Amino acid sequence: MLKYLLVVLSESSAPFCYYEKKPRKNPKRDLLPLKSLEEAVIFALKNNLKVNFLYPDHKLDKAYNALIDEVDHVKIVPFGSRETYPDSILVIESDGFPAAGELKGLRDENIIFRLRKNDLGKLSSRLNLLLMKCKRINLVLMDIEAYGAEDFEQYRRQLETVSDKMLKLSAKKDPPELSVLTDRLALDRMNNCSAGLKHLTVAPDGKLYLCPAFYYGRAGDTLGGIRNDIPIKNRHLLELKYSPICRICDAYHCRRCVFLNKKLTLEVNTPSSQQCRISHIEREASRLYLQKLKEAGGNPVALADIPEIAYGDPFEIVETKKLSIADFKKL
Amino acid sequence: MPTKDPVKIEGKNTWEEGRSKSVTFIVTEDCQLRCKYCYLVGKNKSGRLEFDIAKRAIDYLLREREFITENSVVLDFIGGEPFIEVDLIDRVCDYFKARAFEENHPWFNSYRFSFSTNGLLYHDDGVQRYISKNKSHLSIQITIDGTRAKHDLQRVYPNGQGSYDDVVRNIPRWLEQFPDSSTKVTVSSGDIPFIRESVLHLWKLGIKEVNINVVFEDVWKPGDDERFEEQLVSLADEIINKKLYESYSCSFFSKSLGQPYRDNMNWCGAGKMLAVDHLGNFYPCIRFVGFSLQKRAALMLGNCFDGIDRNRLRSFLTLDMASQSPAECLDCDVASGCAWCQGANYDSADTETIFQRATYLCKMHKARVRANNYFWNKLSRKLHQDLRAQS
Numbered sequence A: 001m002l003k004y005l006l007v008v009l010s011e012s013s014a015p016f017c018y019y020e021k022k023p024r025k026n027p028k029r030d031l032l033p034l035k036s037l038e039e040a041v042i043f044a045l046k047n048n049l050k051v052n053f054l055y056p057d058h059k060l061d062k063a064y065n066a067l068i069d070e071v072d073h074v075k076i077v078p079f080g081s082r083e084t085y086p087d088s089i090l091v092i093e094s095d096g097f098p099a100a101g102e103l104k105g106l107r108d109e110n111i112i113f114r115l116r117k118n119d120l121g122k123l124s125s126r127l128n129l130l131l132m133k134c135k136r137i138n139l140v141l142m143d144i145e146a147y148g149a150e151d152f153e154q155y156r157r158q159l160e161t162v163s164d165k166m167l168k169l170s171a172k173k174d175p176p177e178l179s180v181l182t183d184r185l186a187l188d189r190m191n192n193c194s195a196g197l198k199h200l201t202v203a204p205d206g207k208l209y210l211c212p213a214f215y216y217g218r219a220g221d222t223l224g225g226i227r228n229d230i231p232i233k234n235r236h237l238l239e240l241k242y243s244p245i246c247r248i249c250d251a252y253h254c255r256r257c258v259f260l261n262k263k264l265t266l267e268v269n270t271p272s273s274q275q276c277r278i279s280h281i282e283r284e285a286s287r288l289y290l291q292k293l294k295e296a297g298g299n300p301v302a303l304a305d306i307p308e309i310a311y312g313d314p315f316e317i318v319e320t321k322k323l324s325i326a327d328f329k330k331l
Numbered sequence B: 001m002p003t004k005d006p007v008k009i010e011g012k013n014t015w016e017e018g019r020s021k022s023v024t025f026i027v028t029e030d031c032q033l034r035c036k037y038c039y040l041v042g043k044n045k046s047g048r049l050e051f052d053i054a055k056r057a058i059d060y061l062l063r064e065r066e067f068i069t070e071n072s073v074v075l076d077f078i079g080g081e082p083f084i085e086v087d088l089i090d091r092v093c094d095y096f097k098a099r100a101f102e103e104n105h106p107w108f109n110s111y112r113f114s115f116s117t118n119g120l121l122y123h124d125d126g127v128q129r130y131i132s133k134n135k136s137h138l139s140i141q142i143t144i145d146g147t148r149a150k151h152d153l154q155r156v157y158p159n160g161q162g163s164y165d166d167v168v169r170n171i172p173r174w175l176e177q178f179p180d181s182s183t184k185v186t187v188s189s190g191d192i193p194f195i196r197e198s199v200l201h202l203w204k205l206g207i208k209e210v211n212i213n214v215v216f217e218d219v220w221k222p223g224d225d226e227r228f229e230e231q232l233v234s235l236a237d238e239i240i241n242k243k244l245y246e247s248y249s250c251s252f253f254s255k256s257l258g259q260p261y262r263d264n265m266n267w268c269g270a271g272k273m274l275a276v277d278h279l280g281n282f283y284p285c286i287r288f289v290g291f292s293l294q295k296r297a298a299l300m301l302g303n304c305f306d307g308i309d310r311n312r313l314r315s316f317l318t319l320d321m322a323s324q325s326p327a328e329c330l331d332c333d334v335a336s337g338c339a340w341c342q343g344a345n346y347d348s349a350d351t352e353t354i355f356q357r358a359t360y361l362c363k364m365h366k367a368r369v370r371a372n373n374y375f376w377n378k379l380s381r382k383l384h385q386d387l388r389a390q391s
């Protein structure tokens, strides 16, 4: 069931996930037309949807702000606009990481941190800085298609270092959350991105897409205009049941990004080896972190222990062992 | 002592079935014929495999031992018509053997070269030289559709003239050289009235194993299933009455057909096989090459320069029956043996996916199951009666 709507207010809105935005041509012309914004807001109101508005780094006209105010929403804004839009989720890019002075004013922030592969070596030091200022950090690893064995190993080591820092912070009253380390502890079932199932996107052209990435990265993949019956062909392939690899997996925190799936494997329901390896490095880091929390006598929010497993990619298992029809029907 | 099973109708398994890597080289997109059902719609003379490209592809396949783990290989040469390029194929085969030997690759001791040909050039000196040189490693399948009427309905020259006579004159020599050969027959809507007599005709020509498929595409007309069933029942009667089951096989009849699904395996081997086109691009099978597809763009796995993109193989290697079939198929009482082709599915799906099974042949399969049941029930009763009479 749809729960929320993403509205990309401008071509140059802060990208919040694995995709790249388009270069900005004309700051005025690249805005979502006001009429489309109105349609999106009314659609959200009629369907009990919360809205996530993705903001550009320039100010919006009054008319836009007024419409946005009519619906329950969250603002996702580029770091540079933090003062214009307080209480928003901030997007920080690893290239163009804020100077120490710029981080000073931050308190209890909710941050999306997009890390370029080139900056992987700086991950733990960057996170160490941010964790002091944040309630929650969502880490997005960019360029994962280019990740190879050495990068995976480096990511593992970086997470190990971060988990030491997290352990220290865990003694605080409200310790910060780091998506790739703490989300898995609080989950006992899949909690993925669910584009097309739980949320849809209104892009700057006023049309609907599975998510912003399908607008920016795959021209022609529109679902058409905003309307009541939204035609998503083969929608069931977005569901966990119809993903032979993911349905046997317990990296519950994994984003299971259908855009990256489509881009790298040509199928929305089939994850790339990079996606699975990275999520399993995180799963293992979460497992070890939980162990350390327990040893330190803390009171982790974890629902259950995370079992130790011998594979780094569930594909290795599915390739040799198919789910039975009876088990498939039970899903 | 167990008596030998007198019923040969189900045929034999092919060489190293399921254990060997099948690599299809599309050596040419040219052909002398313009068969009406041929999936290769855009025949042309420019799509010819260069020797250098074939060499690179072979080098890649031999090098990737950790990834391509099968201990046997079938190099399949198809076209268009492969024997148009027999000299090139000869060089490619020589290169394969030499390299496999140098690399001490297990394939050197376990390979086959396989051909699907229209048979028109079978008598050609070059083809015959190639056959003598590689005979112990060869499988050749000449396609002949049945009686002259049935064959000439589909398998025609560009001017519309049928090719039956030109193929049939080569059959005796082929069977002399490869006595256990089989042929493949493809049935589309217009062919239904000819099925019975065609199978009987092929057997009469000496081709003991006849493999028949109905096409996967959306070609079936109302009533085709009933006409199909009538043909198969009538063929079944003839087989039983004349005891043809003792010497011949026809893939329409199989004991494993028409049960509810027991396992969740994919039917099609796309992705475990590989097809190589004249540019050195790799595909999951020939049905994913551009010329085979009506609606969709080609689906490539990589090429002989950069290798195979393993991410693109993941869907093929994890695809199962349940994830791609409609609920009706999962609950179907007669599902086993109901076939599909991943390439045809991909071409007709609502989105660019291999996870949407086309079921255009649902009624045809059910008709086949009824005729198959009729055949085995009748045959087992007859065998039982014969046994009683003997004792």
Ligand code: SF4
Binding pocket: A245, A246, A247, A249, A250, A251, A254, A255, A256, A257, A271, A272, A275, A276, A277, A279, A280, A314
């Ligand atoms: S780790 Fe891989 S298999 Fe598991 S949910 Fe993520 S994408 Fe799916």
Ligand code: SF4
Binding pocket: B328, B329, B330, B332, B333, B334, B335, B336, B338, B359, B361, B362, B363, B365, B366
């Ligand atoms: S296509 Fe028809 S016959 Fe085949 S499995 Fe599905 S329901 Fe059964």
